[in-house]
Amino acid sequence: MGIKSIIPSQVLNSRGEPTVKVKMTAENGKAASFVVPGGASVGKNEAVKKFDGADSYGGKSVNENVKTIKNVIAPKFIGYPLDHQEDFDSLLIALDGTTNKEALGSNTILALSVAYFKLSAKLSNKPLWQYIAEKLKTSPEFPRIFANIVGGGKHAPGLDIQEFMIVPQSNKPNEAIEEIVRVYETVKTIMASLYGPTAKLSGDEGAIAPLGARTEVVLEALAGLSQKSEKKFDLALDVAANSFYDGKNYNFEGQTVHASDLMAVYLDWNSKFGLYSIEDPFAEDDLEGIELLKTTPRDKGSFMVIGDDFTVTNSAKITEFAENKIIEGVIIKPDQVGSMSEVINAIMTAKQSSLKIIVSHRSGENNDDFIVDLAYAIGADGIKIGAPNRGERIAKYNRLLGIQNDLGGLQGELGDEQQMNMPAPERTKTEGSPIPSQHSAPQAQPTTGPEINKEISQAKTTNSRDLHFGIGNTEPGKVQTNHNIEVATDHNENAGSLRNAQLTPKEFPDVNDVRINPPENPIPIVPQGPVQENSSFQKAATELNPVSRAANDNQQNNNPAINIST
Template identity: 35%
Template sequence: MLTASTRSLARKASTNASPQRMMSAITGVKGREIIDSRGNPTVEVDITTAQGTFTASVPSGASTGIYEAHELRDGGSRYMGKGCATAVANVNTVLADAIMGMDSADQRGIDEAMLKADGTPNKANLGANAILGISLAIGKAGASSRGIPLWKHYAEIAGNPIPETLPIPCFNVINGGEHAGNKLPFQEFFVIPTGAETFSESMEIGCEVFHNLKSVIKAKFGGDATLIGDEGGFAPPCDVESGLDMIMEAADKAGYLDKVSVGLDVASSEFKVAGEDAYDLDFKATEKDPSQVLSGDEMIALYKKLIDKYPIVTIEDPFDQDDWANWSKIVAEVGEEVQIVGDDLTVTNPIKIQEAVDTKAANCLLLKVNQIGSISESIDAVKLSKQNGWGVMTSHRSGETEDNYIADLAVGLCTGQIKTGAPCRGERTAKYNQLLRIEEQLGASAIYPGMGFRKPAWMG
């Protein structure tokens, strides 16, 4: 239901606007609570214009950085404190009033109006989940108003003249850390089809390696070990090296050993020993092994050993979000050959990215829109990263929805790489399937970056 103030805004918009502007003006904003892939509530938003209703939903992370924008949860007993009723109410009242009647094609203007309504640096007042839900739905409405695909709309907002690059997929085929109940400390193990020639071929490779990996794990550990984690990957009772060994064995069995690279998301903030230069690789065990507590230098030695033994091309969050010295050290030692990705370190925030640029603490941004809370700010983060020679990896969250907008975002912003889980579970395959559709739309002009994923064509 429209309030008196929103009706006034809508009337004002209809009086002063051109016919095209009237078609794209926001006439309705509706938020609701839906359920994400982990069974927790999240925010979904409908934006209505004369052209229809456009819906988007917000993801949520399990392994979250302390510097991320504020995700507003209700607390109390409902949904074990994770309810989003307050964020939804903010969508339907304060935020709706702030943007009603505005042109849905004006992504930045709408995002800025919401930031002004919130009035805090990290969206603590109204909630990043409330603001992002609207920001994402606005993107879809804006693309429709201009009669272009969402990926192209994102490209034009960002000033990307070459939106033809499909991202290389980083398939998370083994889950550990906070994403699985095994003892594996590292959170994600990627199969990356760097040797594919097209995105379609990369999907064939990823799916076939995934199925072969299931057979390898079952033969070693039994059928129970092929149960899957939050992002669709398997969660076997292995250690880091045996996990990588199984991935390479699966790639060999699938016939793609020469076309596959691998990567890691260590998510080391989850097992940093407080107040010490130490990381507890046995952090999930009930009876801990003291030999598994490594110093920063010992962690770097471990990473170097793995890089020498396996075709590793990317390592995400090798150190804690506040361990700047060790971040800078690992970039200096392996950053030329291996991409060092900032997630908890940079939280898609231009301020944190600039700090990492200045200290040479990373060379790739993990793009998670809910870490910063709006599309416009996400674009700013990508531009800053690219201007400083970084790579950009578009990313889902462990708590996902069926929404597939990050596929369009990865193409529109020419990130060159994406991680959105294993080729398993509907909320993960939704993104891969959208990329297959975009590849079909692009036809012969579609570019697959392969080993050039760190430096795709557009540099911002």
């Protein structure tokens, strides 16, 4: 079954900013679509999104992306067979021709990649989560929900910490969501009593944004509710330290503090409130802070360190930080890397590294609930879907309930064990790649073996016009792979650009004469992301009192005492 049509469009995300949508239709009339999300807190190693940069929407429009898909990419893929994800993605990456997807834009590539993936799933006549689990040979299990209750950072004014989350102990969606809603409404009442009615305002992810609040006041409120509810939930933070790092120190709650001071604060919070996890506790460029994560002793059962800006859903980065024992868990965001095949690689790398996997939304979201099926299918340890507020977040909550309902969990048609852990296919592993093969007999299986794997591992991009990720001999001026694609790479600076798309020749290979045929002998994609060299720093010996000041906040700010009995 092949692709009949690809229709791109510009739509708005939950922040009212333009993004790319792709609707893809198969020859039998079935269709699937995907809208690309976007983040406010962005790691520097994320794949690059492309925007017009003109006057429209303050430079954030994506009209050129839409034109490129419509006039250049779509015509090449009409009739292309579905259910060949690795090959489809590798062709898009080849057309882009850069290491970070800056030519076509990761938002362009991801819209096409996920739409293709979802359409392939529709043709299987199975739920999306089941299609994913069978492809990846994983065991479906409901994730614990990381619910954003109070927000700050780049998502809302006021607090420096970006997300104050609760993580219900139960992974049964109906039980967890009821607890989340109860806590959210209670905290909203508490914050309004402390800081007035404006405390009921919400940020990008629907979390409460109490102007005037301090970090320990919020933690005290959440910890008090946790104790009152007999520890039905844990506390987690997304610090997003990039947002208040100046290149040397951290500007936190009106003070300038060093990495060692901030680590002391985290340890103090943990002793007071029992934190479950801290995401991005230091800036990605603060190598001394990262070194502290390796060298500072933490009690057994202390908070986990979760990588997001550190790792950006990049397999090489995940391996680097896991091997150096810097992180215990990793955030998975499809738009950070730009294609489904690379997302799958990141997931499998995290599993092989025994890391906790937390699938996540972005602050600029839409009503697409794809990440919920993905999280359930791979048996993720957690999922971040924001607060139980705003339609684009509620869509994710409702999808969790929908899967539970479909499994008969609420009606008692299945036992808890059957409901939470559906049987998975026998696990197999494709040699030389963390991605299980997505092709079944009688289709050709991936060619493997020492010689092939050696050539794949040596794949690299020599410059923006020379892409080498396949096998066999590559003639000068051409990219040749076993996907039957050849991309001209004339180094003449005046070489042709993508036709009718008003694109800069220097940024693109000349793809006017690209030939795309059905795959014969597909190979897995092994992204070759940059790996930073390890750096060692002497552990800072300075010990300062934590900057947290909840003990005297009420006196300094004339705030009334927190009443947890609300």
